[in-house]
Amino acid sequence: MTAANSAATRPDRTTARVRLRPTMTSDLEFVLSLEQDQENLAFITPWERTQHEAAIRFPDFRHFIIEGGQALNAVGFLILIGCRSQNQSLELKRMVVQAKGSGFGRAALRVAKKVAFDDLGAHRFWLDVKARNSRAKALYDSEGFVVEGELREALKVEGGFESLIVMSMLRPEFTGRRSLGLEVHA
Numbered sequence: 251m252t253a254a255n256s257a258a259t260r261p262d263r264t265t266a267r268v269r270l271r272p273t274m275t276s277d278l279e280f281v282l283s284l285e286q287d288q289e290n291l292a293f294i295t296p297w298e299r300t301q302h303e304a305a306i307r308f309p310d311f312r313h314f315i316i317e318g319g320q321a322l323n324a325v326g327f328l329i330l331i332g333c334r335s336q337n338q339s340l341e342l343k344r345m346v347v348q349a350k351g352s353g354f355g356r357a358a359l360r361v362a363k364k365v366a367f368d369d370l371g372a373h374r375f376w377l378d379v380k381a382r383n384s385r386a387k388a389l390y391d392s393e394g395f396v397v398e399g400e401l402r403e404a405l406k407v408e409g410g411f412e413s414l415i416v417m418s419m420l421r422p423e424f425t426g427r428r429s430l431g432l433e434v435h436a
């Protein structure tokens with residue numbers, strides 16, 4: 251990062267304003283275009299439109315548009331899976347933010363944790379992240395997710411295989427963070 255792009259000049263990440271709203275079919279062009287963006291393709295496995303349409307409808311899924319900034323425009327999307335899980339184990343299946351490094355990802359992740367634990371009754375909130383996705387991994391680390399392990403070379407990609415890191419947060423960990431003021435209020 252150059253001096254001109256330092257913490258002093260970039261938007262205040264800790265106060266980025268976001269909210270989540272359910273994704274509508276009319277949002278899917280935006281969602282698909284984000285998935286197909288070269289910057290994101292390296293870190294996710296894009297879905298077909300029909301998979302997103304199903305995720306909007308299925309009760310076990312929650313598909314959200316991330317709205318952010320002063321005008322609360324669409325700035326990204328995220329998908330939760332396992333919302334009806336008997337094991338109360340929910341997965342953050344995917345999170346993509348268009349304008350990176352502005353704090354929208356962290357703010358959206360905090361709202362997603364609140365939705366998972368407060369609204370959907372999660373006991374465990376988990377995700378996997380490509381081992382070389384250092385930006386996302388740093389975000390999950392700093393938001394209190396604990397590394398469970400590595401799925402070694404679990405993904406076949408062009409030119410070889412990639413490993414996935416599985417990370418999770420348990421309800422007592424979330425509650426503990428909240429009591430320290432590290433999470434969105436109940």
Ligand SMILES: CC(C)(COP(=O)(O)OP(=O)(O)OC[C@H]1O[C@@H](n2cnc3c(N)ncnc32)[C@H](O)[C@@H]1OP(=O)(O)O)[C@@H](O)C(=O)NCCC(=O)NCCS
Pocket residue numbers: 263289290293294344345346347348349350351352353354355356357378379380383384385386388389392
């Ligand atoms: C991962 C992603 C959702 C994070 O959202 P974001 O808005 O860019 O992240 P934030 O601005 O909230 O930054 C959160 C943290 O990420 C890390 N980070 C941000 N930019 C970084 C960079 N260029 N290099 C390394 N880490 C970086 C930092 O730890 C940062 O914390 P800080 O504010 O204390 O410095 C977003 O970058 C994205 O959409 N990436 C492509 C898709 C993807 O990888 N999705 C996750 C799949 S598991």
